[in-house]
Amino acid sequence: MDPVFLSRLQFAAATMFHFLFVPLTLGLSVLIAYMETKYARTGDRVYLRMTKFWGKLFLINFALGVVTGITLEFQFGTNWSRYSEYVGDVFGSLLAIEASVAFFLESTFIGIWIFGWKKLSAKAHATVMWLVAIAGNFSAIWILLANGFMQHPVGYTIRNGRAELTDFIALITNKHGWLEIIHVVPAALLLGAFFIMGVSAYHLLKKQHVEVFQRSFKIGLVVGLVTALSSGLTGDMHGVNVSKTQPAKLAAMEAHWETQTQAPIILFALPAAHREENIIEIGSIPGLLSFLGFHDFNAEVIGLKDIPKDERPPVFPTFVGFRTMVGIGTLMILLMVYGWFQRNRLMENPLYLKIMLWSIPLPYIAIEAGWVVSEVGRQPWIVYGLMKTADAGSPIDFSQVAISLIGFILVYGLLGAVGFYLIAKSVKEGPEAETN
């Protein structure tokens, strides 16, 4: 068997697991920094209790995010050495900048934040949280710029048998990367907001710590409304860009086989790659794909049949992933708009609170599905149009990767279970009682 296949599984498992924690870290850090600033400014102890409670959940999640991130940086070397050698001149610098500019700041100041409650003034302590939040989001920017290069390589030339950097500014202003950033960063905030609203709903339903959780819920609602809408908007911008730069991905997202103008959107389909058609198609809306991809009902959309067979991404996961993301995204917008009108009578609407409690998994599923679309949809390329995934692996033994993959699954499975248990436990315990 091919070690590259296992390396792909391993990278997918490691990344998707890592990305269960990262968005909550990004989103929650900003919201906690806001709560703590309110406390530092007003001295209102409800905000302090909020900061401490959400901070506790944040830290469990943060620990898992950090430790699972370390392996990712090294996997490019361990499992993708041909890739690293070929594009390291360009791609490596983005990861190195991420570490020295952002990750250092985040990791150093989180330690100060955890242990510095008594050593710093309230304002300084809140500032430390802002540094953590800003550094975390800066990290995301560099990582997404690195991914942006894989999606849409710019700023390089092929020289000395490898990709060499020619234009650093082009690399860090890569449009694809920035479209990812303005989509993923709000999505992380949205996930943080849903987490806060869901956990708050749990306590509000029990009518306990009402002040803490009503305030938390409202903060979540404002952020959730804004970011749900902006994620939708930037998602559309992203789609338009992909239509131009990665036609194969667009075609796979829509299981669109024949090149045509006024291309339709198919709501549900069962694509069969070997037969080059959809076995089942339900609900076709003519012209909508042309419109969404190019903002023109008459635009021509290239079908998968006009893309060489060895350059087509796996259609089924890309198609399903896209529908999952968009479907849940739409649902979240509806929940937020409805919630906005309920904001002053949350306690009288237990049904809505219940729905929000059970909605905690929604942004998680959407955000993971989004990455499936982005990464599976890029296949068979590891760097779009430049290098194929099949050529990118390390010259290592199948058995080595098999063992490490099993290790990843066992260790991450265990950590995931423990992390979930600890977060659930802390949620149930609730914030500390009011003291003076």
Next chain:
Amino acid sequence: MELQSIWFFLWGLLWAVFFLTDGFDFGIGTIYPFAGKTDKDKRVMLNAMGPLWDGNEVWLITAGGVTFAAFPKVYATMFSALYTPLMLILFALIFRGVSLHFRGKIDSPAWKMVWDTFIFLGSFLPALLFGVAFANIFQGIPFDDQGVYHGNTLKLLNPYGLLGGILFVLLFILHGSNWITIKATGDLQKRAVAISATTWKILVPVAVLFLIASYFATDLYANYFKYPMLFLIIITAVAALFATRYFLAKEAWFKAWFASALTIVGCTFFGIAGLFPALFPSSMDPEWHLTAFNASSSPLTLKIMLGVVLVFIPLVIGYQIWAYHLFKDPITDEDLGMDEAY
């Protein structure tokens, strides 16, 4: 100096700073099950590194990232050739990180015992494996001109490799134990002083043995005979090691810690200076050595990254010194009583 040589030096420096900072965390984790007699002792030790270990660990990430950016071929070959030991190190670091956070979350002896075991393994294993890995790099790794590894992972545990591992473990124990002398009081502090003193006694012959073995097992000394000035590195490391003992006897805890820090930096640079210009030598053919000159990135990338590193690394060092300064005092009962404490 050419750009590539500067980068070679920076590459060595990042590893040295990683060993100097996270090294004492590894050391504390290694002596943790033996030095911590009571739960309170253990908590003092964990909280002694609590605010700092996370930032320390990023030096590893940065060393890795900089290898990727400045020497992509080294990054690719080194980490794929050393696949299994690196994976073991990474898993160990994962366990150490979560264990520190999770241990205090539930007040049950069984729960704590599980995470205590992982704290020990997650600290001891990286200390040992980094030593084994670097000693093997000093000897050369069997890979060909295509970067394909032809060795057997178990052969990394050769006598010189193991000696390197033991040297690292002892260095980190001394350094970590010195940190405990700063952060603990009472019996625990006394135990830490005793551990430092005993470790020092074992470390001296091991270090001498390593220096001698390096002459026979590696080509490290070639540069030293060519540029005898380099012997100053060895002299510094040895002097720092003796200074450590001197300051321990004087009960000058901070000075002892600085001295063990300097010992670690000296030891790292002993290897780095001997390796130059190779970052990753091949044991199969000297022609296939990956060096600062044949494995580096393009001049443009090296220049841009140099700018980034020269601006941000001093900044990082600045705020990390501030963090160390903030948490320099011994752990008090009040510290342990905080909700957030480990």
